[in-house]
Amino acid sequence: MAEEVLGAQEALALVLADVRRYLGWHRDVAGDELQGGIEAVSPLLGASPMPNVEVTVAGASAAPAVVGWAEVEEASGDGGGGHEAGPARRAEARGRLEVRGATDAAPSAEARSPIAPGDPPLLDEVRRELGVCKRCKLCSGRRNIVFGVGNPKARLVFVGEGPGAEEDTQGIPFVGAAGQLLTKMIQAMGFSRDEVYICNVVKCRPPGNRNPESDEIEACQPFLEAQLRAIRPEVIVALGKFAAQTLLKTQTPITRLRGQWREYLGITLMPTFHPAYLLRNPAEKKAAWADLQAVMARFGKAPARE
């Protein structure tokens, strides 16, 4: 069918269809009292199905989309323009405009998954994609997904291991005892918590604060990567074994990784000890502080006096 625009004939058909539905509703509700009214109108409508109108979808390279009177239906497989449904189907289908897009149009930017490779996503998009996540077994015991907190345009991002009990309760990373130490470390570096971004390798609390397992890390890792692609910081500080090993895809112990500049997705990365480990091993604070001072130097911040 040649390309057409909705005109007076189609507008009239719309009105008549509304009248028909209205009268049909009265017939269903109030019996057949109004059947005569329908019959009186029927000659105006005719016995044939309502006309279909084709429109061209902007930017589409395929055949025109079809605007018809049918309810939204599965594609008929008849080349995209067929409306050869039988009478029963037509009767059921009548009454709603349908717009079908061309089938070979390129997927829109909005349709692309924010965790798929490509242009950096927005942090909000990544969170929306995560949704009420059930991609791994940690979903069953969590109270809250602990996505991340801080500046979505942060120059400095801290990546930890996973939420603990307090984080699970509040839905915010690093708010327990280890979090308080991390806050002090951030402030000692000359930043505030609001300036930086803080997140974890896994977003749900492992039961009993056990270590995250490899399948859980694997399930959550695309979202961590998407977060970091979205923020695109100048420096990532990987806090502890799981963050460093996950981001660097290595099994090298944190004791050998820490203090050495590395790279993740083209972003400079510094592995150091996790604050929880520092609480248990205060003697290691000096080494961790040396790592953080190296990060400070990257930002032109003066090292603290001994």
Ligand code: SF4
């Ligand atoms: S840990 Fe990550 S992948 Fe697993 S359920 Fe939570 S958000 Fe989903």
